[in-house]
Amino acid sequence: MIQQAHDHVPLDRRRHAREAQRVTLIGAGIDLVVGVLKLTAGLVVGSAALIADAIHSFSDLVTDGFVLAATHFGRQEPDNDHPYGHGRIETLATLALGSVLIFVAGGIAWASLMRLWSGDPIPAPGIWAIGIAILALLAKEWIYHYTMRVARRVKSRLLEANAWHSRTDALSTVVVLVGLLAAQFGAGWVDAVAAIVVGIMVGRVGWRLLWESSRELIDTALPEQDIEKMTAIAEAVSGVDSVHELRTRSLGSEVVLDLHIVVAPRLSVSEAHEIGNAVSRGLRQAYPNLADVTFHIDPEDDSDDVEHSLRPGKPLRREIERLLDDIWHDQPAWQQRVAMDLHYIDELIDVSIYVCCLPDSHTPEDLERLAHTLREAADELTWIGKVRLWQGPGIGPGPEPAPFRHP
Numbered sequence: 001m002i003q004q005a006h007d008h009v010p011l012d013r014r015r016h017a018r019e020a021q022r023v024t025l026i027g028a029g030i031d032l033v034v035g036v037l038k039l040t041a042g043l044v045v046g047s048a049a050l051i052a053d054a055i056h057s058f059s060d061l062v063t064d065g066f067v068l069a070a071t072h073f074g075r076q077e078p079d080n081d082h083p084y085g086h087g088r089i090e091t092l093a094t095l096a097l098g099s100v101l102i103f104v105a106g107g108i109a110w111a112s113l114m115r116l117w118s119g120d121p122i123p124a125p126g127i128w129a130i131g132i133a134i135l136a137l138l139a140k141e142w143i144y145h146y147t148m149r150v151a152r153r154v155k156s157r158l159l160e161a162n163a164w165h166s167r168t169d170a171l172s173t174v175v176v177l178v179g180l181l182a183a184q185f186g187a188g189w190v191d192a193v194a195a196i197v198v199g200i201m202v203g204r205v206g207w208r209l210l211w212e213s214s215r216e217l218i219d220t221a222l223p224e225q226d227i228e229k230m231t232a233i234a235e236a237v238s239g240v241d242s243v244h245e246l247r248t249r250s251l252g253s254e255v256v257l258d259l260h261i262v263v264a265p266r267l268s269v270s271e272a273h274e275i276g277n278a279v280s281r282g283l284r285q286a287y288p289n290l291a292d293v294t295f296h297i298d299p300e301d302d303s304d305d306v307e308h309s310l311r312p313g314k315p316l317r318r319e320i321e322r323l324l325d326d327i328w329h330d331q332p333a334w335q336q337r338v339a340m341d342l343h344y345i346d347e348l349i350d351v352s353i354y355v356c357c358l359p360d361s362h363t364p365e366d367l368e369r370l371a372h373t374l375r376e377a378a379d380e381l382t383w384i385g386k387v388r389l390w391q392g393p394g395i396g397p398g399p400e401p402a403p404f405r406h407p
Contacts, residue, residue, distance in 0.1 A: 016153075016154035016155075016156070019150050019153070019154055020067070020150060020151075020154055020156055020159050021068055023146060023147050023150045023159070024064050024067045024068050024147075024159070024162065025064075025068070026143065026146070027060070027064055027143045027146075027147060027162070027166060028060075028061055028064040028065075028068075030139050030140070030143050031057050031058070031060040031061050031064065031169075032061060033139075034057050034135075034136045034139055034140065035054050035057035035058045035060075035061070036054075037132050037135070037136065038050050038051070038053050038054035038057055038132060038133075038136060039051060039054035039055075039058075041128070041129040041132045041133075042054055042129075044129075045126055045129045047129060047176075047179070047180060047183065048111065048112050048192050048195045050129060050132075050133065050176055050180065051195075052108040052111070052112060052172075052176075052195040052198050052199065053133075053136070053169075053172055053173055053176045053195075053198060055104060055107070055108060056104065056108070056168075056169055056172055056198065056202055057136070057169060059100060059101065059104045059202075060165060060166065060169060062100055063097045063100060063101075063162060063165055064162070066093040066096055066097050066100075066158075067093065067097075067158055067159060067162050069093065088216075088217070088251055090156065090158040091158075091213050091216045091217055091250075091251075092213075092217075093158055094158050094161050094209050094212070094213040095209070095210060095213040095214065095217070097158075097161060097162070097165070097206075097209055098205075098206045098207065098208070098209030098210035098211075098213060099206070099210065100206070101165070101202050101203065101205055101206025101209065102202075102203050102206035102207060102210070103206075104199075104202055104206075105199045105200065105201075105202035105203030105204075105206060106199070106203065107199075108195060108196075108198055108199035108202065109195075109196050109199030109200065109203070110199075111195070112192045112193075112195035112196045112199065113192075113196060116189065116192040116193065116196070126184070127184075129180060130177065130180050130181065130184065133173055133176055133177045133180055134177065136173050137170055137173040137174060137177065140166050140167075140169045140170035140173060141167075141170045143166050144163050144164075144166040144167040144170060147159060147162060147163035147166060148160065148163040151163050155254075155288075155289050161209050161212075164205060165205060168201055168202060168205045171201060172197075172198040172201050172202065175194045175197045175198055175201070176194055176195075176198060178190070178194060179192075179193065179194025179195070180194075182194075216249075216250045219249040219250075220249070220250075221247065221248045221249065222248040222250070222255065226248070226287075227246060227248065229286070230246060230248075230257070230259075230283055230286075230287070231243050231246055233279075233282045233283055233286055234246070234259060234261065234279045234282070234283065236282070237275060237278045237279050237282060238275075238278075239263055239264070239267070239271070239272075239275040239278075240261055240262070240263065240275060240279060241262040241263060241264065241301075242262045242301055243259055243260065243261055243262070243279075244259075244260050244262070244301060245258075245259060245260045245296075246258075246259040246260075247259070251291065254289050254290070254291035254292075255287065255289055255290050255291065256290075256291060256292045257283065257290055257292070257293050257294070258293070258294040258295070258296070259279075259293075259294075259295055259296070260295070260296045260297075260298050260302075261275065261276055261279060261295050261296070261297055261298065262298045262299075262300065262301050263275055263297060263298070263299065264299075265299035265300060265343055265345045266299075266343055272297045273297070275297075276295040276297055279295060280293040280295065299343070299344065299345060300345065300346070314344060314349060314383055315349075315383065317342060320342065320349065320351075321340070323381060324351070324378065324381075327377050327378050327380075327381070328374060328377060328378070331373070331374060331377065333353060333355055333370045333371075333374060333389055334353065334374065336355050336356070337353050337354060337355060338354050338355060338356045339353075339354040340352065340353050340354070341354075343385075345385065346385070348383060348384065348385030348386075349383050349384055349385055350385040350386040350387075350388070351384065351385075351386070351387050351388070352388045352389075352390060353371075353374070353387070353388070353389050353390070354390045354391070354392055355389065355390070355391055356391075356392075357391065367389040367390065367391065368389070370389050371387045371388055371389040372387075374387045374389070375387040
């Protein structure tokens with residue numbers, strides 16, 4: 001039995017999108033101002049490191065555009081064409097962001113190497129250029145902390161990546177500041193080396209974003225410790241015998257989960273389904289970013305078996321009733337049944353037959369003898385397992401009750 005749990009309150013995508021867009025716009029404004037200041041100072045004083053850092057800041061504007069578009073479209077509700085939502089838009093934007101950073105890093109490092117090899121003299125930058133670098137450092141560090149707080153609140157990996165992009169910009173400005181100070185005291189070559197270090201730092205962040213987003217696109221599971229914790233949560237629910245085939249994958253900031261839950265084989269469908277709902281509720285409480293939980297109820301642990309749909313099928317109720325009617329048509333217990341339950345256990349089908357009442361001449365102990373008679377009569381059916389006879393209304397479908405006739 002496969003069920004998809006819908007008992008959760010979905011994430012407030014619109015509110016989260018607005019928060020993400022607001023912090024991104026603030027960051028874009030800071031990137032624009034800081035980039036212009038760095039570029040102007042770098043061109044005036046001839047600092048390759050400051051110009052490289054300005055390019056890094058302008059690349060932040062490009063990534064801010066990616067983030068704005070991705071948070072707008074990626075946080076939209078699921079629709080008919082995208083039943084699992086639009087979270088992968090954030091993943092694709094993160095992939096593009098990483099690619100842009102690697103491209104920018106390569107350009108910065110190459111230009112700085114060429115300047116270092118050329119041996120051109122690098123003049124002292126002056127106090128005002130150093131002051132601009134310090135101002136840029138403080139601004140980028142502030143926007144990093146602000147963006148990271150929002151990213152964690154709205155659970156956006158893309159926004160978190162953009163926060164780290166701001167942090168690398170701040171760290172690269174530290175390196176630039178060291179180069180500027182060295183150039184101020186006559187070691188101008190340190191400026192070019194600082195620019196190369198900036199390029200390496202930017203490229204490292206770009207590679208990390210490429211790697212993480214690529215893993216998400218190929219449906220990489222959550223870390224092993226999360227899988228173990230989810231399994232423990234599910235198995236702690238009353239009525240769960242075990243859990244297997246627990247699979248996860250990420251869709252942007254959300255997670256999709258499916259699992260097989262083993263319960264007692266003779267539980268009713270409704271009870272087994274409620275056990276699955278309890279498992280789903282426990283998992284959602286521990287992992288609020290679970291967007292979708294699909295559970296499959298198993299009457300036995302079949303994790304080491306061949307997939308059921310690839311095996312020869314067993315007969316279903318309508319065919320079973322026809323076959324049993326051919327064999328048991330003259331059996332009073334079969335004729336007077338009010339319900340029948342079927343249990344598919346251990347490659348066999350157990351049959352439970354319910355009769356409404358027994359005549360005065362029969363005792364409850366006679367039920368076992370009558371059931372044995374039915375089982376012997378059906379011995380030619382290789383798929384039949386245990387046969388049980390019960391007095392009572394039963395829970396499975398059956399014909400209208402009729403008076404019990406003794407043979």
